[in-house]
Amino acid sequence: MAETLITLTIIGIIAALTIPTLISKYKKAELQARFKQASAIIYKFQENTFKDGDNPANVIMQDRSNGLQTIQTYFNVKNINTRGNAVSQLGNIYKTLTKRSANIYQMDDGNFELDNGMTVYKNNAGGPVGLAIDTNGYKNGPNQFGYDLFFWSTETLYGDNLYGTFKPAGGPGFYLEGKNTFCSDTSTNSQNGLGCTYWATIDPDYFNNLRF
Numbered sequence: 735m736a737e738t739l740i741t742l743t744i745i746g747i748i749a750a751l752t753i754p755t756l757i758s759k760y761k762k763a764e765l766q767a768r769f770k771q772a773s774a775i776i777y778k779f780q781e782n783t784f785k786d787g788d789n790p791a792n793v794i795m796q797d798r799s800n801g802l803q804t805i806q807t808y809f810n811v812k813n814i815n816t817r818g819n820a821v822s823q824l825g826n827i828y829k830t831l832t833k834r835s836a837n838i839y840q841m842d843d844g845n846f847e848l849d850n851g852m853t854v855y856k857n858n859a860g861g862p863v864g865l866a867i868d869t870n871g872y873k874n875g876p877n878q879f880g881y882d883l884f885f886w887s888t889e890t891l892y893g894d895n896l897y898g899t900f901k902p903a904g905g906p907g908f909y910l911e912g913k914n915t916f917c918s919d920t921s922t923n924s925q926n927g928l929g930c931t932y933w934a935t936i937d938p939d940y941f942n943n944l945r946f
Contacts, residue, residue: 758946765882766941768869769934772852773902776865776886779808780900789898791863791888794856802844802856809854813847824855827872831880831927832919840885840928841866862889862909864900866928879927880917881944885910886931904929919945 783790796804802814824838840862841855848854853868864887868877876882886900887909903910910916916929934940 761946762941762944765869765944766934768852768882769884769941771850772867772869772884773935775809775848775852776867776900779865780898782808783898789888790865790900791898794858794863794865794888802846805856806846809846810849811846812849815845827877828883829876829878830921830924831878831917831930832921833878834922834926835924836879836927837924840864840925847871862887864888864903864909876946879925880930880934881927883927884931884934885928902931902935904932908932 780790783793793804793808806814824842828836828838830836840857843856843858845853845855851871851874853872855866855868857864857866864885866883866885869882869884874882885903887903888898888900890908901908904913904917905911910925910929910931912929913933915921915923916926917933918926930940
């Protein structure tokens with residue numbers, strides 16, 4: 735009887751140690767897979783606008799006055815303006831990489847939900863032209879920059895237009911460059927995490943290193 739209890743206790747301890755680890759690994763793998771899918775969606779949008787003799791920056795800017803009329807034709811859209819456009823609405827659900835209050839002005843010019851559950855936010859004023867994607871949708875956590883929310887810009891760090899070519903935020907010479915400020919476990923910057931888009935793109939261990 736005593737040996738049985740000891741065995742059950744050991745099994746319980748192992749399960750307590752193993753199950754959270756497995757759950758964490760699953761979450762990280764899912765976020766990585768969704769990030770790759772979101773990246774593919776961004777560049778497919780870019781490719782299709784070029785095929786039409788245009789570019790993504792122009793398409794985003796065209797919708798500056800007419801909402802999402804043009805851009806939505808390039809995506810498999812399920813719902814329009816899922817979260818509204820108000821900064822206060824978006825600020826209630828999104829946090830930085832370190833779970834601080836986030837600056838979401840680069841994603842408050844209209845949004846739409848895709849049929850795969852992702853939420854796309856656009857920015858065409860008050861900052862770089864670009865798109866942010868919540869890779870598992872605004873209804874699902876963690877709703878953090880650098881975890882499930884990433885940004886791609888069509889402008890350099892100095893505001894130069896890239897003629898519609900998307901670059902992941904945080905890359906050398908591009909928007910939100912500076913890992914210590916915009917992709918750091920210690921930074922208190924209100925955009926910390928958005929600059930992780932570049933690092934999530936190039937570092938195969940990026941998602942394995944996220945903390946849950």
